[in-house]
Amino acid sequence: MSKFNAEWLVVVGLLLYFYLVAEPSKPFVRPFRLSDPSIQFPFATHERVTDNQLYVISCILPSLAITAWCTALLKRKKLTKFQFQQLVNTSLQNLWLSISITGVITDVLKAWIARHRPDFLERCGPIVGTPIDKLVGIEVCSAPLGQIYLVDGMKSTPSGHSSIAFAGLFYFSLWIYSRIGHLSIGYQLSSCLPSLLATYIALSRTQDYRHHYSDIIIGSAMGIAIATITFFRKEKDKTELPL
Structure with a gap:
């Protein structure tokens, strides 16, 4: 097999890993505070790109x-x-x-x-009664946009x-x-x-x-x-x- 063909196989392998493994992989779950201003931005339904x-x-x-x-x-x-x-x-x-x-x-x-993304809290949709100034986990999230958006909000x-x-x-x-x-x-x-x-x-x-x-x-x-x-x-x- 030529070097050119071998390197194209590397490209194909990396792309397959990207789409099939890396993209859908679940992130480590970190705690957060509802009072954190860096994650309180609105969720944009229409992206510029x-x-x-x-x-x-x-x-x-x-x-x-x-x-x-x-x-x-x-x-x-x-x-x-x-x-x-x-x-x-x-x-x-x-x-x-x-x-x-x-x-x-x-x-x-x-x-x-x-x-967490800047719009994480809107993806999370914390349930009523969640402490504002204490560290909490995603168990307090109602995920109003769906689990996919919630998980993606931690990437x-x-x-x-x-x-x-x-x-x-x-x-x-x-x-x-x-x-x-x-x-x-x-x-x-x-x-x-x-x-x-x-x-x-x-x-x-x-x-x-x-x-x-x-x-x-x-x-x-x-x-x-x-x-x-x-x-x-x-x-x-x-x-x-x-x-």
Whole structure:
């Protein structure tokens, strides 16, 4: 089995673990106080960036854009067919390694840290008579939104939207810069656009009261770090697209 195929198997394995094991895993249950102001925010029924939108923007769109870019190089005879296959395979493989590794690490940390989300009390729906200033457990929760939302309310740190957004979009920024970094400053700055989009996605999680600011800082840093490592681990081809 070739090295390329073996690494794609790693990606598939990580994605399966992410969706089948890490995502539905139950977090450690920490006590809380009803008087804690950091968990008293309202539950937003409409998110600015949903999970599905996150995956499309951060995973699918960069994959399509990279493939289209390389196809343009091939059609303009700037790449041989072999070089095209190598560049597309390496670029997409590293992109999806960044995304899958980030997703798994994020969910493992969410379950271990088990921090309550800013909107946790609304997810909990504490029963009448629950002490306000004493530590209590989830046995006082009526879970008006359902058990799924209650459990998810204990997975605040780190922010998954932030980590995955930067894992995909910061990687894409690095990839764009590696292709056009020799051009004018205007073109170089354009490589920052995907990262700006990732920043918006991360900040939107505080507006939706899904995460604390520290959650998005940790998640963003994770995504940036993993994207950087996966991008530079075997970035050998510096093919540039003439404009």
